[in-house]
Amino acid sequence: xxxxxxxxxxxxxxxxxxxxxxxxxxxxxxxxxxxxxxxxxxxxxxxxxxxxxxxxxxxxxxxxxxxxxxxxxxxxxxxxxxxxxxxxxxxxxxxxxxxxxxxxxxxxxxxxxxxxxxxxxxxxxxxxxxxxxxxxxxxxxxxxxxxxxxxxxxxxxxxxxxxxxxxxxxxxxx
Amino acid sequence: xxxxxxxxxxxxxxxxxxxxxxxxxxxxxxxxxxxxxxxxxxxxxxxxxxxxxxxxxxxxxxxxxxxxxxxxxxxxxxxxxxxxxxxxxxxxxxxxxxxxxxxxxxxxxxxxxxxxxxxxxxxxxxxxxxxxxxxxxxxxxxxxxxxxxxxxxxxxxxxxxxxxxxxxxxxxxxxxxxx
Numbered sequence: 001x002x003x004x005x006x007x008x009x010x011x012x013x014x015x016x017x018x019x020x021x022x023x024x025x026x027x028x029x030x031x032x033x034x035x036x037x038x039x040x041x042x043x044x045x046x047x048x049x050x051x052x053x054x055x056x057x058x059x060x061x062x063x064x065x066x067x068x069x070x071x072x073x074x075x076x077x078x079x080x081x082x083x084x085x086x087x088x089x090x091x092x093x094x095x096x097x098x099x100x101x102x103x104x105x106x107x108x109x110x111x112x113x114x115x116x117x118x119x120x121x122x123x124x125x126x127x128x129x130x131x132x133x134x135x136x137x138x139x140x141x142x143x144x145x146x147x148x149x150x151x152x153x154x155x156x157x158x159x160x161x162x163x164x165x166x167x168x169x170x171x172x173x174x
Numbered sequence: 175x176x177x178x179x180x181x182x183x184x185x186x187x188x189x190x191x192x193x194x195x196x197x198x199x200x201x202x203x204x205x206x207x208x209x210x211x212x213x214x215x216x217x218x219x220x221x222x223x224x225x226x227x228x229x230x231x232x233x234x235x236x237x238x239x240x241x242x243x244x245x246x247x248x249x250x251x252x253x254x255x256x257x258x259x260x261x262x263x264x265x266x267x268x269x270x271x272x273x274x275x276x277x278x279x280x281x282x283x284x285x286x287x288x289x290x291x292x293x294x295x296x297x298x299x300x301x302x303x304x305x306x307x308x309x310x311x312x313x314x315x316x317x318x319x320x321x322x323x324x325x326x327x328x329x330x331x332x333x334x335x336x337x338x339x340x341x342x343x344x345x346x347x348x349x350x351x352x353x
Contacts, residue, residue, distance in 0.1 A: 015231050021301035025334040044291045049270035054192045055263030058233035062264045063271045078264050082256050084232025085240040092226045108229050110345015111338045113318050117325025118334050119302035123295050130291035139289050143296030148303045158290050165289025169282045
């Protein structure tokens with residue numbers, strides 16, 4: 001897979017969605033299912049690294065690019081991340097008023113709600129790749145509750161999971 | 175409204191953008207405060223840019239960063255701000271990805287990373303949930319529930335982009351009831 005194709009595939013995911021999580025199902029479909037240049041475990045790791053770093057959640061495409069093609073791939077991921085931001089400037093100026101039309105907002109709202117279903121679907125293979133024991137299932141459930149119900153920052157949730165995983169390894173290793 | 179130097183603009187976006195974790199909303203609020211306090215933009219301008227950034231394609235907060243910096247210093251400002259905001263964070267992401275590769279086979283690091291991967295599953299599902307929650311108001315619940323359920327079902331046969339397009343088309347015809 002050429003670097004340019006990788007960029008276009010990632011751009012397809014970033015430019016056709018409205019935020020970071022929405023692009024996840026498209027990237028999985030393209031890079032894990034169709035082209036097989038990435039595994040579900042790597043995709044989950046990419047999301048984890050992005051959640052542990054500053055910046056927007058969509059920055060996980062940089063990590064995805066790195067997994068697919070090293071540093072040049074990370075650069076392609078960065079370009080795919082920032083390209084829509086530059087396209088948005090003339091778009092905002094040209095059709096900003098129209099985007100506030102109730103029908104246009106309703107269209108976008110429908111796409112956002114549909115993306116919520118897709119996000120859940122994309123989590124299923126990631127769960128198959130990483131949630132293998134009741135202990136890890138409880139971590140996944142706890143992470144959901146912490147982020148969805150209490151709005152604990154995801155970076156704190158990941159740090160807690162890392163600590164729990166390390167503690168489990170140390171206890172079982174004795 | 176004043177016009178700062180490119181270095182000052184880039185420095186501000188770099189500092190705020192790379193010191194906030196999690197929600198892009200935090201970055202938006204902090205940047206709005208900073209640029210209005212310095213007299214670079216007005217609060218209504220920031221509010222308008224955020225509203226538009228939420229409905230144009232791409233990452234919301236990045237569109238906000240590009241649009242506000244463009245309003246302050248045209249295209250050079252937009253490019254400088256987006257680079258200043260994303261390059262340090264991207265370098266950190268690459269470093270963490272490298273660390274993942276080196277630690278995943280470690281006797282303690284490996285299980286720790288596996289546990290972190292498990293937490294990501296919960297975080298991703300929570301991201302979907304948080305998109306739905308604001309749309310569960312009385313009068314919108316049936317529409318939202320139907321759309322989510324339909325997306326779950328049709329995603330078995332259709333690629334994600336087609337599901338999003340169908341969701342948009344359905345949204346166009348089945349509008350949310352205004353309160």
